[in-house]
Amino acid sequence: MTPDDAEALKMMVQSRSGVLVNADNTYQIESRLGPIARREGKASVDELIAAIRSNRDERLMWAVTEAMVNTESWFFRDSEPFDRLRKDILPRLAAARSRPIRIWSASCAGGQEAYSLAMAVAEERPSLGDARIELFGSDISEACIHKAQSGLYNPFEAQRGLPIRMLLRYFEKQDEMWKARSDLAGALRWRRINLLSDLTPLGTMDVIFCRNTVNAFDRSSRRRVLEQFRGLLVEDGYLFLGLDEGADDIEGFYPAAGLPGVYTRTPDRQVEAA
Numbered sequence: 001m002t003p004d005d006a007e008a009l010k011m012m013v014q015s016r017s018g019v020l021v022n023a024d025n026t027y028q029i030e031s032r033l034g035p036i037a038r039r040e041g042k043a044s045v046d047e048l049i050a051a052i053r054s055n056r057d058e059r060l061m062w063a064v065t066e067a068m069v070n071t072e073s074w075f076f077r078d079s080e081p082f083d084r085l086r087k088d089i090l091p092r093l094a095a096a097r098s099r100p101i102r103i104w105s106a107s108c109a110g111g112q113e114a115y116s117l118a119m120a121v122a123e124e125r126p127s128l129g130d131a132r133i134e135l136f137g138s139d140i141s142e143a144c145i146h147k148a149q150s151g152l153y154n155p156f157e158a159q160r161g162l163p164i165r166m167l168l169r170y171f172e173k174q175d176e177m178w179k180a181r182s183d184l185a186g187a188l189r190w191r192r193i194n195l196l197s198d199l200t201p202l203g204t205m206d207v208i209f210c211r212n213t214v215n216a217f218d219r220s221s222r223r224r225v226l227e228q229f230r231g232l233l234v235e236d237g238y239l240f241l242g243l244d245e246g247a248d249d250i251e252g253f254y255p256a257a258g259l260p261g262v263y264t265r266t267p268d269r270q271v272e273a274a
Contacts, residue, residue: 001026009064012052016065017140017195018221019080032067036060042207066141073109075161077211081240084259086120086209089238093206094131096236101206106195106229107213108137108203111148111188112157114182116189117209119170130150136202138193144193151180196221199228206234211261212242226250231266239263 001009007022013021022028030045040060052060076082085167093101103121105114114137121133141146158167158178172177193199195210208229214222229239230252239247241261248254256262 017219039159071109073112094128102206105137106210206237209240
């Protein structure tokens with residue numbers, strides 16, 4: 001790949017998704033774009049990039065952009081954020097709400113995070129009384145949304161982070177795959193969303209999970225996304241970022257005590273350590 005092609009790829013992905021591509025990581029580029037090149041009948045990734053630069057095919061540009069966005073995920077990633085949500089935040093919100101509690105997995109990849117949230121809600125359901133809970137999952141990748149909607153995971157994906165008790169309770173074997181049971185899948189709604197777009201039509205949220213995502217953005221895109229999250233989050237809501245991600249530089253966000261990567265909209269909203 002020529003330096004010009006690499007720079008064109010980097011700028012295309014950044015402008016559409018906010019994600020920074022390391023143009024020097026040719027192995028990653030080849031491994032992610034190789035399948036697209038073969039599908040499109042191109043002899044190489046170089047030929048694929050050259051065709052995009054020449055033809056400006058919108059469909060192909062989005063396919064390449066989605067392929068370059070990191071979609072690695074697993075169930076109950078880091079575990080503690082889900083434990084805190086289940087044991088403290090959900091009961092607290094349930095006690096304070098007469099309307100539905102709205103929880104959004106904003107960068108759900110193949111759906112593992114969103115299903116983890118649905119399982120956390122199901123596990124805590126006996127203590128939540130009549131609280132109504134709405135669960136949403138979204139991603140920029142159409143392929144990821146299709147996978148999430150299918151609820152199908154291979155054995156490696158199914159066992160990655162998911163305790164066997166929960167695997168057997170919430171999933172069922174389908175040939176060599178594991179499929180989310182209908183009651184779990186039915187608790188979720190899915191939508192393809194680019195976090196750089198106007199998010200206000202989504203309405204307010206009580207909890208936003210966007211873990212291990214914002215650090216991949218360029219500076220201005222990261223700020224735009226976090227400021228939009230702040231606008232969607234209700235006064236006593238919670239934003240969950242990755243353990244090494246922060247929003248301390250965004251006015252109106254305050255770290256929740258004892259919870260790395262978790263933010264609230266008021267400085268007195270603190271979550272007790274488990």
